[in-house]
Amino acid sequence: MKSDIGDKKDENVAGNGLLHRRALLKASTLGIAGGFLLPAQANLSSIPGAPQSVYGKPSRFTGLQREQTAGHPFGPEAGSSSSPLQSLNGTITPNSLHFERHHAGIPDINPERHSLTIHGDVNQTLKFSYENLLAYPMESHRYFLECSGNSYRNTLPTALDLTAGSLNGLISGAEWTGVPLHYLLDEAGLGKDSSWVIAEGADASGHTRSIPLQLILDTAMVALYQNGEPLRPAQGYPMRLFVPGCEGNISVKWLEAIKVQQTPAYTREETSKYTDLLKDGTAEMFSLGMEVKSVITSPSGTMKLRRKGVYEISGMAWSGARMISAVEVSADGGKTWAEAMLQSDSQTNALTRFRIPWHWSGQPSVLQSRAIDSKGNVQPTRNMALERYSMANYYHYNGIQSWQVDAKGIVKNVYV
Amino acid sequence: MKSDIGDKKDENVAGNGLLHRRALLKASTLGIAGGFLLPAQANLSSIPGAPQSVYGKPSRFTGLQREQTAGHPFGPEAGSSSSPLQSLNGTITPNSLHFERHHAGIPDINPERHSLTIHGDVNQTLKFSYENLLAYPMESHRYFLECSGNSYRNTLPTALDLTAGSLNGLISGAEWTGVPLHYLLDEAGLGKDSSWVIAEGADASGHTRSIPLQLILDTAMVALYQNGEPLRPAQGYPMRLFVPGCEGNISVKWLEAIKVQQTPAYTREETSKYTDLLKDGTAEMFSLGMEVKSVITSPSGTMKLRRKGVYEISGMAWSGARMISAVEVSADGGKTWAEAMLQSDSQTNALTRFRIPWHWSGQPSVLQSRAIDSKGNVQPTRNMALERYSMANYYHYNGIQSWQVDAKGIVKNVYV
Numbered sequence: 001m002k003s004d005i006g007d008k009k010d011e012n013v014a015g016n017g018l019l020h021r022r023a024l025l026k027a028s029t030l031g032i033a034g035g036f037l038l039p040a041q042a043n044l045s046s047i048p049g050a051p052q053s054v055y056g057k058p059s060r061f062t063g064l065q066r067e068q069t070a071g072h073p074f075g076p077e078a079g080s081s082s083s084p085l086q087s088l089n090g091t092i093t094p095n096s097l098h099f100e101r102h103h104a105g106i107p108d109i110n111p112e113r114h115s116l117t118i119h120g121d122v123n124q125t126l127k128f129s130y131e132n133l134l135a136y137p138m139e140s141h142r143y144f145l146e147c148s149g150n151s152y153r154n155t156l157p158t159a160l161d162l163t164a165g166s167l168n169g170l171i172s173g174a175e176w177t178g179v180p181l182h183y184l185l186d187e188a189g190l191g192k193d194s195s196w197v198i199a200e201g202a203d204a205s206g207h208t209r210s211i212p213l214q215l216i217l218d219t220a221m222v223a224l225y226q227n228g229e230p231l232r233p234a235q236g237y238p239m240r241l242f243v244p245g246c247e248g249n250i251s252v253k254w255l256e257a258i259k260v261q262q263t264p265a266y267t268r269e270e271t272s273k274y275t276d277l278l279k280d281g282t283a284e285m286f287s288l289g290m291e292v293k294s295v296i297t298s299p300s301g302t303m304k305l306r307r308k309g310v311y312e313i314s315g316m317a318w319s320g321a322r323m324i325s326a327v328e329v330s331a332d333g334g335k336t337w338a339e340a341m342l343q344s345d346s347q348t349n350a351l352t353r354f355r356i357p358w359h360w361s362g363q364p365s366v367l368q369s370r371a372i373d374s375k376g377n378v379q380p381t382r383n384m385a386l387e388r389y390s391m392a393n394y395y396h397y398n399g400i401q402s403w404q405v406d407a408k409g410i411v412k413n414v415y416v
Numbered sequence: 417m418k419s420d421i422g423d424k425k426d427e428n429v430a431g432n433g434l435l436h437r438r439a440l441l442k443a444s445t446l447g448i449a450g451g452f453l454l455p456a457q458a459n460l461s462s463i464p465g466a467p468q469s470v471y472g473k474p475s476r477f478t479g480l481q482r483e484q485t486a487g488h489p490f491g492p493e494a495g496s497s498s499s500p501l502q503s504l505n506g507t508i509t510p511n512s513l514h515f516e517r518h519h520a521g522i523p524d525i526n527p528e529r530h531s532l533t534i535h536g537d538v539n540q541t542l543k544f545s546y547e548n549l550l551a552y553p554m555e556s557h558r559y560f561l562e563c564s565g566n567s568y569r570n571t572l573p574t575a576l577d578l579t580a581g582s583l584n585g586l587i588s589g590a591e592w593t594g595v596p597l598h599y600l601l602d603e604a605g606l607g608k609d610s611s612w613v614i615a616e617g618a619d620a621s622g623h624t625r626s627i628p629l630q631l632i633l634d635t636a637m638v639a640l641y642q643n644g645e646p647l648r649p650a651q652g653y654p655m656r657l658f659v660p661g662c663e664g665n666i667s668v669k670w671l672e673a674i675k676v677q678q679t680p681a682y683t684r685e686e687t688s689k690y691t692d693l694l695k696d697g698t699a700e701m702f703s704l705g706m707e708v709k710s711v712i713t714s715p716s717g718t719m720k721l722r723r724k725g726v727y728e729i730s731g732m733a734w735s736g737a738r739m740i741s742a743v744e745v746s747a748d749g750g751k752t753w754a755e756a757m758l759q760s761d762s763q764t765n766a767l768t769r770f771r772i773p774w775h776w777s778g779q780p781s782v783l784q785s786r787a788i789d790s791k792g793n794v795q796p797t798r799n800m801a802l803e804r805y806s807m808a809n810y811y812h813y814n815g816i817q818s819w820q821v822d823a824k825g826i827v828k829n830v831y832v
Contacts (some may be wrong), residue, residue, distance in 0.1 A: 023553075048620045049521030052497040052650065054481035056512040059653045061526055062646050065470035081468040089641040090556035090593040095510055096472040097645060105465030110477055135727050137439075140506035140759050140769055173644075177506040204464045225505040227643065228589075229513065230478050234468070237475045311551050343556050347761055353556055 014338035016331040017359035019310070021341035062087070066097055067166050077105025078205070080147065082169025085297045089314065091142065091343060091351040093172035095227050100234045101147050101170065103205030103269075107254055111238035114202065116184075116222065120259035123189025130238045133179055133222060140177040140225075141244070142350040144318040146170060146290050148247035148274060148395040155386060155397050159413045164300035167413060168401065171318065173351035176242050178223035181216055181258075190260060198265045199241050202254040209250045209274075210264035211243065215288060219244045219349075222255065244349040245320030246288045247395075249274055277390040290320035291398035292379050294327055294354070294371035305409030308362040313340070314355045319373035323347075326372045327354040333366035333402065333416050334381070340369070360405065366416055367403045382415055430754035432747040433775035435726070437757035478503070482513055483582050493521025494621070496563065498585025501713045505730065507558065507759060507767040509588035511643050516650045517563050517586065519621030519685075523670055527654035530618065532600075532638065536675035539605025546654045549595055549638060556593040556641075557660070558766040560734045562586060562706050564663035564690060564811040571802060571813050575829045580716035583829060584817065587734070589767035592658050594639035597632055597674075606676060614681045615657045618670040625666045625690075626680035627659065631704060635660045635765075638671060660765040661736030662704045663811070665690055693806040706736035707814035708795050710743055710770070710787035721825030724778040729756070730771045735789035739763075742788045743770040749782035749818065749832050750797070756785070776821065782832055783819045798831055 011020040058064050066081035080101040083093050093099075100106075111130035119125040147170035153160050154167060163169075185197075194213060201207040211220075223242040224231060231237040236253030243251050249269065264270065264286065275283040294317035299305060313331075317324045324346060328337040340354035354369065371379045385399030404414040427436040474480050482497035496517040499509050509515075516522075527546035535541040563586035569576050570583060579585075601613075610629060617623040627636075639658040640647060647653040652669030659667050665685065680686065680702065691699040710733035715721060729747075733740045740762060744753040756770035770785065787795045801815030820830040 046620055047523070048491065048493045049518070049523040050649075051493040051521055052482075052484055052495050052516040052518060054484060054497065056482075056514065056516070056648050056650050058511075058645065059647075059649045060524070061653075064645060066468075066472075068468055068470060075464065077464045077467040079468050081470065087646070088644045089554065090591045090644050092508060092591045092643040094643050094645045095474075096512075098472065100468040100472070102465070102468060105467055107463070107465040108476070131722075135725075137728050137771065137773060138505065138730070142761065175506045175508045204462055227510050228504045228506050228508045229474065229480060229510045230503070231475075232472050233466075233475045234472050237477075306547075309551075312553050314554070345558065345761065345763055355553060357553060 014330065015336035016365050017361055018329060018331050018338040019357040019359060021339065021356045023357045064097065066099070067169065078103050080170060082165045083172045084163070084165040085169050085295065085316070086164040086300045086303065088297065089353070091173045091316070091353050092227060093174060095174070095229065095232050098172040098174060098235065099147065099170045101248060102203070103207050104203050106233045107203045108233060109202065109238060109254060114238050114256065116239060116255055117257045118184055118188045118260070119257065120261050121191035121194045122260050126184065126188050128184070133224065133239065136179040136183060138177055138179055138224070139221065140175055142173065142175045142347050143242070143244045144171060144173050144349060144351045145248050145251065146318070148249060151397045152394045154382065154399060154401065155393070159415045161301065161412050163302050164295055164297045167301065168295045174227045176221065176223045177225035178221035178242060181220040181222060182218070184222065185260070188260070193262050194260045196261050196264050198259040198261060199250065199252040199255060200257040200259070201252045202256040207249070207252060207269060208265065208267040209252055209269055210267065211250050211288065212286070215246065216243055245290060247274065247290055250288055274395065276395050277393040278388055279390055281390070287396060291396060292319035292321065292371050292373040292377040293317065293398040294369040294379055295401045296367055296369050296403060299367065299405065299411045300403055301411055301413045303411045305360055305405060305411070308360055310357055310359050312355055313358045313367060314353065315369050317352045317354055317369070317371035318350070319371065319377065320349065321373050321375045321377055322349065323374040324352040324371055325374045328370045328372070329356050330368045331358055331365050334368055337370065362407065364407055365405045366414065367405065368400050370400055430746065431752035432781055433777055434745060434747050434754040435773040435775060437755065437772050439773045480513065482515070483585065494519050496586060498581045499588045500579070500581040501585050501711065501732070502580040502716045502719065504713065505769070507589045507732070507769050508643060509590060511590070511645065511648050514588040514590060514651065515563065515586045517664060518619070519623050520619050522649045523619045524649060525618065525654060525670060530654050530672065532655060532671055533673045534600055534604045534676070535673065536677050537607035537610045538676050542600065542604050544600070549640060549655065552595040552599060554593055554595055554640070555637065556591055558589065558591045558763050559658070559660045560587060560589050560765060560767045561664050561667065562734070564665060567813045568810045570798065570815060570817065571809070575831045577717065577828050579718050580711055580713045583717065584711045590643045592637065592639045593641035594637035594658060597636040597638060598634070600638065601676070604676070609678050610676045612677050612680050614675040614677060615666065615668040615671060616673040616675070617668045618672040623665070623668060623685060624681065624683040625668055625685060626683065626702070627666050627704065628702070631662065632659055661706060663690065663706055666704055690811065692811050693809040694804055695806055697806070703812060707812060708735035708737060708787050708789040708793040709733065709814040710785040710795055711817045712783055712785050712819060715783065715821065715827045716819055717827055717829045719827045721776055721821060721827070724776055726773055726775045728771055729774045729783060730769065731785050733768045733770055733785070733787035734766070735787065735793060736765065737789050737791045737793055738765065739790040740768040740787055741790045744786045744788070745772050746784045747774055747781050750784055753786065778823065780823050781821045782830065783821065784816050786816055
């Protein structure tokens, strides 16, 4: 028995019912009344079930799926799908539920007909087949991937009554395995004034991004596997660039070329699109690192608390600036804060799960989480996060997500 | 640039081509001839691809699937399927490819009609619905799960020419999330002489196992999520017991009851089945912890090396006795050994990926890996591993896997 648990039972650590993160919970304090809600007995034990299969699937009772956001009316293949954060736990997103964002749909690439060329300001142009790359030394790391447009709906003037995934689900976590990019760049031989790489994908959008060499020399990889298996087509099969901690669109999928040069390429995506419009009408370019951020995934939008008593507040935090060092949770709309428990195996630029028990008295409450990273960055309030930007800006919003629990237990996205 | 890499290039660290784990590889040393095998160009860039989806799937070019081993001829629902280790990398097994082993198939359980009862030598009997358990504090950990019968084919008199997954694929790795069992046992209140729990599943086999309390008080959980999503039916949906480091069958799936008592129950599974038959005709019971073990997954059985030159030898190691502290690799059938690189985020009772570069000269070679755990246990040779057991024993085989590469580059399971 872990004796440090019992010692702290029933200890309140912040306003409106936040309990110590190691509080000892019991069915009585949970508010589970009447003999623990005895369910009807299914009496399954005499019926043999389905046999094993070559490829597994989820239970029909989970209804697990991603939400698709509409693409362009004349081009449905340009759109995205969001991870259902409210149905997930831990830090890994299963590959079938990892968020997607495509500019011209998912190409169906035969790896034997695909290659990666490294060219430009290098000593020798190199061209790698998929099979060639498989022979190179690989590394595996758990990383988050976030679309720079994640949570943009919370920048709109009115709070939308949607789920955690619909609002914030363009973020996922996975174990990525691939060839460190510096092996390939070393082999090509960088010109002495090289300072940018231009990464180009093989899809129909001609998606092309300029990335400072500085940003990718140590940590970027040509990713070949995601959560153990070869990349899915929606994630760039047979290969993608992966730049940890940065906006997803520079981790170019279906990677077919890396050009080394002394300046950025100023492609369509980095002039018309992935720039951040500021209040003064100018736009910030190459703001590639993702901010410190967190979201409570349970309880969260559209859920209903069906009883008073104790719940585990659970969510995810991440920062492109390295590790998450703490996550604070408030149950009174930001008046008081308590420190949540962090999952123990947190890694640089990876999702971190946080958890804290909360006693819901039945009163209206506002739940919030605030992440702090190892460089001391603190997740801002919504107002602070919006301050620099034009109202027309789409990108890099990292304001605190507020969930209101009303007296009926209904949970709803609110701005406070 | 990582300067420690270049310093060690071309350094031989053991016989028959094993290179330093940080050797600097280049296409020239890889043996990639003739302009890097230029593939035919697919010219995909003008064709929009498939739109995003609510639920993703692998590429049609990967052919990823589990191998099913035959169940009983009159009961196909009693069987298993193996993870295709030879196609995977990193340490996470995607849920659709996690190995399965069922005694009476996969029940299709509605979580609203399922409950978990804790009874026996306790102060109060408790009964939890699925929804009740979701309110309890949870933890997430990456753990391996291994069937006690994994690799039994390598105990047979003749080496079978099969893949790494067919031979050794009843092992997988995942991030498991659930409620620590000690919370629930604490709440029920253990009788003072309690020393065993009897875990019972809801499937038609009546699968029931006795487990020493000592073994599960600190680390066992009632698992509710696997790699982020709710458990799959094949893995126990809506809930399973999870006992890290131990043979898979005690992590009882579709968990519906835990009975606390002073003695084991001596159920059918632990008398007729999951016992280890020794040479002297006696059988060892309750040998629950899994041994230190490893397997090279690439190159591995049925693969073909299509050129001479450098390859990355890659594989997985694990031990029920805690952490993997080292993995040694031999390319000359065990005469000389070199230490492989371990994946950096290794955890207790989790899969650990190891990697080392190898220069294949084109000569016949025998590749082997040997894991060493943090308690000093060393993975034995095949002969040593078989020494204690009857030839009729199925379980707990952890001998070194040997892959022979012949002069044509064909890789084959061999006994040496």
